[in-house]
């Protein structure tokens with residue numbers, strides 16, 4: 001459904017992505033793990049055309065695209081098949097929760113307001129915010145804002161949703177509600193690529209785990225395999241560090 | 251000096267009859283300069299090659315010259331240029347028959363355009379890149395995101411300056427009489443001049459300006475409050 005091939009990206013002399021390739025099947029939940037600075041955010045941003053890759057391509061929904069494209073029209077047509085959930089939510093500050101979710105339908109897809117509203121209300125209800133339709137982002141907690149962000153992504157019925165550390169800007173007590181929402185989407189078969197530092201989430205929810213280091217995918221596979229029998233030394237060390245913290249938490 | 255109260259009593263309503271002209275000058279000049287200012291702001295924000303340096307040169311030119319000089323140029327030079335241009339194009343339209351208020355609208359909007367452009371551009375800079383990417387991520391185009399997300403927030407940020415623009419514009423309309431447009435100052439000059447009661451006539455316009463400007467400020471405050479609800483919210487803190 002989504003195949004990413006050989007993505008390279010440098011910022012000046014800093015070669016951040018050094019040939020990243022992976023595949024995502026329909027209904028897959030791919031967890032992308034990796035130390036800070038390993039290029040996870042940059043990878044997602046290239047796939048959403050927020051950055052121009054230096055080389056690489058992507059096939060989505062049967063369409064082949066060059067990730068280096070500077071064409072605004074092409075980027076937009078591919079973005080209409082994807083959605084993005086940001087680390088710091090990036091909700092439209094000047095719009096209510098409902099408007100935040102509707103805009104992708106009414107403006108980007110020219111849907112009539114009544115149908116768009118129906119879809120938006122359903123999406124917000126699904127993330128547990130059916131009672132907060134006319135609240136502005138500044139009136140919502142971080143967890144609620146991120147759930148609006150998820151509803152906004154869901155509403156446009158994307159082939160795949162990219163999440164960039166959706167819970168790392170949240171107070172610890174709000175992480176659960178957002179992860180719970182993502183779990184629910186996973187159970188419904190939503191295709192997602194989730195950059196995360198939440199190891200238990202990756203282990204329990206992901207259908208596939210990718211471990212990145214130094215701009216390459218060091219290891220990828222089913223979570224039970226990666227978490228119990230990692231083949232690569234770097235993966236082992238990374239997981240040992242995180243799982244140690246994780247064990248302390250339980 | 252003796253103040254002629256009777257003159258004031260008679261002149262005030264007479265001068266006040268010209269308030270609509272003053273307001274017309276303010277409103278039309280503002281609505282001319284707003285889209286122009288927004289366009290310039292966008293050009294400078296996007297740093298559009300070729301255009302942005304031109305806009306900036308224009309802005310320094312306007313900022314660096316006194317309004318009265320701009321008026322002189324617009325009022326005396328433009329009709330001449332326009333007339334020769336029209337003649338060249340074979341049009342029989344006589345620019346000297348054009349109501350001079352058009353020159354006043356144009357001349358008055360020059361400097362407000364520049365202030366509005368600056369305020370909106372600064373406003374756009376305060377809107378984070380994330381707002382823009384949020385728009386792109388749901389499939390909106392760049393211009394759609396500018397229009398629905400970035401621009402309204404830039405406008406809210408620029409509202410205090412917009413209020414000032416209108417106040418400055420109101421005061422600047424008093425120069426319109428130099429372009430043969432009779433608004434309140436012009437009327438006061440005529441009335442005062444006819445019986446040499448300038449002091450009383452100016453007291454009248456003085457009062458009228460204070461009232462007009464106070465009302466316009468109120469109007470703007472209300473509008474500002476309305477469009478900035480999203481900053482404070484309408485609900486009593488419902489934070490979890």
Ligand SMILES: Nc1ncnc2c1ncn2[C@@H]1O[C@H](COP(=O)(O)OP(=O)(O)OP(=O)(O)O)[C@@H](O)[C@H]1O
Nearest residue numbers: 011014016034035036037038039040041042043165
């Ligand atoms: N816009 C940019 N300009 C220059 N360098 C950048 C830019 N964005 C990212 N980088 C660099 O690219 C490298 C990878 O950054 P990236 O944000 O992709 O890492 P990450 O894996 O998401 O890390 P984290 O877990 O901290 O979010 C870093 O060295 C970073 O400094």
Ligand SMILES: [Mg+2]
Nearest residue numbers: 040041042165
């Ligand atoms: Mg990151």
